[in-house]
Amino acid sequence: MFRFVLRRLLEMIPVLWVIVTATFFMIRFVPGGPFTAEKAVTPEVLRNLEAHYGLDRPLSRQYLDYLGNLLHGNLGPSFKYANRTVNEIIADKLPVSLELGLLSLAVALSLGLTLGILAAIRRNTGIDYLCSSVSMTGICVPTFVLGPLLVLVFAIHLGWVNASGWYGPADRVLPCLTLGCVYAAYIARLTRGGMLEVLGQDFIRTARAKGASETRVVLRHALRGGLLPVVSFLGPAIAGILTGSFVIETIFQIPGLGREFVNSAFNRDYTLVLGTVILYAALIVVLNLVVDVVQVWLNPKLKFE
Amino acid sequence: MAKASTPLSLLCLWCFLWPLIPACSKHAADPPVQVLRISQRNEPGNLDPARATLPDDFFIIRALGEGLVSPAPHGGPPRPAAAERWDTSADGLTYTFHLRRNATWSNGEPVTAQDFVSSYRRVLTPATAAPKAALFFLVRGAEDFYRGRLAAFAQVGFRAPDEHTLIVTLARPAAHFLAYAASGPWIPVNPRIVARHGRNWTRPEHHVGNGPFTLAEWRPGQRIVVQKRAGYWDAGAVKVDAIHFLAFDNGDAEDRAYRAGQLDVTMAVPYTKLAGYAAAQPSSLQHSPLHETRYLAFNTTRPPLNDVRVRRALALTLDRSALVNQVLQGGLTVARHYVPPGLGGFTPIARLAEDAAEARRLLNEAGYPGGAGFPVLELTGWTQTTVLEAVQAMWKKQLGLSVRIAVREARVHLAALQQGDYDIGFMTAIPDVADPADLLKDLHSGAPANYPQWRDVEFDRLLTLAGATDAPVERLAFLAAAEARLTTECPVAPLYFNARNYLLQPAVQGWHEDAIWTRDYKQVSLHRP
Numbered sequence: 001m002f003r004f005v006l007r008r009l010l011e012m013i014p015v016l017w018v019i020v021t022a023t024f025f026m027i028r029f030v031p032g033g034p035f036t037a038e039k040a041v042t043p044e045v046l047r048n049l050e051a052h053y054g055l056d057r058p059l060s061r062q063y064l065d066y067l068g069n070l071l072h073g074n075l076g077p078s079f080k081y082a083n084r085t086v087n088e089i090i091a092d093k094l095p096v097s098l099e100l101g102l103l104s105l106a107v108a109l110s111l112g113l114t115l116g117i118l119a120a121i122r123r124n125t126g127i128d129y130l131c132s133s134v135s136m137t138g139i140c141v142p143t144f145v146l147g148p149l150l151v152l153v154f155a156i157h158l159g160w161v162n163a164s165g166w167y168g169p170a171d172r173v174l175p176c177l178t179l180g181c182v183y184a185a186y187i188a189r190l191t192r193g194g195m196l197e198v199l200g201q202d203f204i205r206t207a208r209a210k211g212a213s214e215t216r217v218v219l220r221h222a223l224r225g226g227l228l229p230v231v232s233f234l235g236p237a238i239a240g241i242l243t244g245s246f247v248i249e250t251i252f253q254i255p256g257l258g259r260e261f262v263n264s265a266f267n268r269d270y271t272l273v274l275g276t277v278i279l280y281a282a283l284i285v286v287l288n289l290v291v292d293v294v295q296v297w298l299n300p301k302l303k304f305e
Numbered sequence: 306m307a308k309a310s311t312p313l314s315l316l317c318l319w320c321f322l323w324p325l326i327p328a329c330s331k332h333a334a335d336p337p338v339q340v341l342r343i344s345q346r347n348e349p350g351n352l353d354p355a356r357a358t359l360p361d362d363f364f365i366i367r368a369l370g371e372g373l374v375s376p377a378p379h380g381g382p383p384r385p386a387a388a389e390r391w392d393t394s395a396d397g398l399t400y401t402f403h404l405r406r407n408a409t410w411s412n413g414e415p416v417t418a419q420d421f422v423s424s425y426r427r428v429l430t431p432a433t434a435a436p437k438a439a440l441f442f443l444v445r446g447a448e449d450f451y452r453g454r455l456a457a458f459a460q461v462g463f464r465a466p467d468e469h470t471l472i473v474t475l476a477r478p479a480a481h482f483l484a485y486a487a488s489g490p491w492i493p494v495n496p497r498i499v500a501r502h503g504r505n506w507t508r509p510e511h512h513v514g515n516g517p518f519t520l521a522e523w524r525p526g527q528r529i530v531v532q533k534r535a536g537y538w539d540a541g542a543v544k545v546d547a548i549h550f551l552a553f554d555n556g557d558a559e560d561r562a563y564r565a566g567q568l569d570v571t572m573a574v575p576y577t578k579l580a581g582y583a584a585a586q587p588s589s590l591q592h593s594p595l596h597e598t599r600y601l602a603f604n605t606t607r608p609p610l611n612d613v614r615v616r617r618a619l620a621l622t623l624d625r626s627a628l629v630n631q632v633l634q635g636g637l638t639v640a641r642h643y644v645p646p647g648l649g650g651f652t653p654i655a656r657l658a659e660d661a662a663e664a665r666r667l668l669n670e671a672g673y674p675g676g677a678g679f680p681v682l683e684l685t686g687w688t689q690t691t692v693l694e695a696v697q698a699m700w701k702k703q704l705g706l707s708v709r710i711a712v713r714e715a716r717v718h719l720a721a722l723q724q725g726d727y728d729i730g731f732m733t734a735i736p737d738v739a740d741p742a743d744l745l746k747d748l749h750s751g752a753p754a755n756y757p758q759w760r761d762v763e764f765d766r767l768l769t770l771a772g773a774t775d776a777p778v779e780r781l782a783f784l785a786a787a788e789a790r791l792t793t794e795c796p797v798a799p800l801y802f803n804a805r806n807y808l809l810q811p812a813v814q815g816w817h818e819d820a821i822w823t824r825d826y827k828q829v830s831l832h833r834p
Contacts, residue, residue, distance in 0.1 A: 031716070031720040032714075032719055032720035037358055037436070038735065039358075040723045040756075045438070052432075082350060082507070083504050084525070148561065151561050152561075155561070155565040159565070163561040163565035164565075164567065165551070165567065250555065251558060253527070253554070255524060255527040263554075266715070266716070
């Protein structure tokens with residue numbers, strides 16, 4: 001296993017290099033620059049600004065400098081935020097996105113697994129139909145509809161929570177529910193399918209015959225096998241939750257990295273775009289690795305090759 | 306199948322309910338009584354008066370610092386701010402500002418005339434790359450120093466004979482000089498703090514200003530908090546304890562926060578909700594006209610737009626009343642000329658007619674009878690697609706011309722305009738100061754914001770004459786004559802003067818923002834029930 005993980009981590013380096021290089025040149029070829037404004041600045045001002053950020057040097061030189069700084073973990077200064085570096089911005093915003101993502105994931109897992117398990121052990125009853133309908137609805141309703149709807153009810157009409165912001169614990173509820181519900185819906189459907197397959201197998205009947213309680217049968221014997229499809233889904237899903245929270249962050253005005261990433265592209269904040277792309281790429285590669293490891297652990301039939 | 310046991314049921318219940326627990330701990334939605342909460346739609350990139358570019362940046366900068374004079378909230382000549390009074394020499398060339406003796410920086414140091422001189426030297430130093438340095442060019446030697454033609458700053462017209470006297474010498478008499486001195490980039494910085502912290506001086510832990518508030522917190526993407534400063538010379542007049550500038554990216558999120566009672570002042574009501582607010586909460590809905598012109602720029606270097614008859618035909622065909630009343634909502638004003646009326650006392654002397662028959666005649670004369678043979682031009686913009694579509698339909702109906710619409714991302718559009726790589730572009734003109742010359746100079750031959758790439762000897766001559774005129778009335782007359790050139794030569798087709806529609810909680814009293822986005826927070830008070 002150690003060799004497997006090490007090899008995958010080493011493979012990450014060329015992948016990241018390709019991504020950095022492609023992003024570096026692609027963003028430079030987009031029309032407009034970090035200093036393009038509604039009122040065009042004079043050529044002198046533009047020259048001074050470009051000189052300050054080293055944008056006046058040849059592109060190849062800038063690229064090599066960037067790679068050199070990157071090896072030292074230095075992602076450079078932000079073009080939009082004059083008094084902040086990209087490292088600082090990421091250090092500031094990533095924890096917010098992680099908190100949002102992890103809480104949403106907890107919501108998604110607890111709601112999704114519960115709905116899925118309930119539907120499976122009460123197959124073809126009212127409970128099953130209810131759980132399946134709820135999860136189908138969850139899949140169909142996009143976050144940008146669900147979010148404002150929850151705000152309308154819980155913030156504006158009932159006044160229980162704030163409509164936006166990220167200050168107290170209460171501000172976490174609506175965003176995490178909104179983001180969590182969509183993934184919960186997928187998880188519920190996958191869990192139901194996985195559980196049904198496992199519950200019909202011989203070893204479950206054996207467990208019941210040996211007098212194991214229903215709670216034990218479900219949670220200990222059936223769930224492990226039933227989770228396999230969920231785990232394969234979770235790899236990309238976690239990456240999606242952590243990186244794709246842009247919509248939620250915009251609806252609820254959460255100062256996370258997703259919003260910063262999209263705005264940085266609009267602002268032509270070259271270094272911030274690159275910094276976030278590198279981070280996200282690394283995150284996805286690592287998460288895929290984690291999923292592979294977990295799958296082997298859950299399913300004895302698989303092996304690290 | 307066996308019945309689910311009680312532990313399993315309880316576990317299920319827990320899984321559904323735990324996310325709601327924090328909701329029980331909701332903190333009070335209402336902040337302490339005297340906190341004003343304002344929506345900040347553009348996160349400021351910089352709180353340095355010398356380097357900031359957007360009016361939105363100055364919303365915060367003006368809370369943290371004040372220049373020699375401040376724009377009057379209801380128009381009229383600027384009011385005393387850091388300078389308590391000033392004398393003008395008989396020849397109009399020299400302004401002697403007498404600074405307040407009790408004015409201090411937020412670190413306790415006195416505000417001195419030398420601080421102002423150092424701040425202005427910093428703006429004019431090329432390495433600072435101050436985008437608005439041109440707002441200082443009325444001062445003798447300022448432009449030469451900025452362009453490197455003058456090495457010694459001592460020869461620039463700023464002098465501090467003692468701690469509380471600042472003498473500004475102009476290149477030539479200019480009655481409108483105070484309007485420039487009231488602009489945001491004239492707000493001073495503490496030179497010692499800037500020298501110590503460099504670009505980081507605007508962080509809350511380092512920031513020092515001379516304004517009514519101090520920078521207490523800056524959480525990017527979330528909020529900027531400024532607090533009332535006890536040491537401010539006029540602290541008695543400041544009625545709110547703190548201002549929270551809350552970051553919002555879009556009108557819908559802002560609108561929801563307002564309805565949930567989290568915001569006192571919004572930036573803009575979404576167009577789709579204007580009618581609803583006008584009917585349901587007319588007292589909250591505010592309307593204020595802006596000195597901002599939305600116009601179409603014609604690329605005058607490209608045929609057939611290099612033909613003035615074609616440009617005139619296109620400009621004369623537009624039914625601006627329909628545009629303002631039917632296509633757009635929100636009480637905008639039709640623009641049949643370029644400079645917003647009232648900007649620095651401006652009155653136009655010529656207006657574009659709306660005459661489709663004349664337009665057809667001109668197009669015929671230019672060699673495109675009934676639009677025959679006219680190439681399909683591209684009409685580009687970055688927002689307000691409905692305006693572009695209406696314009697497209699008007700040209701089709703009245704002139705038989707087809708144009709292609711392309712809506713691009715803002716910076717792609719701006720870059721194309723700046724490089725002259727477009728046919729017809731939708732654009733906006735916002736002045737930095739209350740002076741018509743500030744807008745008109747953008748259309749001077751070779752000016753960086755001359756998006757039509759237009760060169761007109763007569764227009765340039767009139768602007769030069771206005772710049773060389775001492776008498777204010779005569780100067781405005783030259784500027785109006787220059788503007789009239791725009792209605793005959795049509796490098797641009799003005800469409801409408803913009804306005805701001807926003808929501809204001811009834812508890813907020815004394816809120817005022819002028820037509821060039823200047824706010825005065827000192828007058829604001831809160832009367833929450």
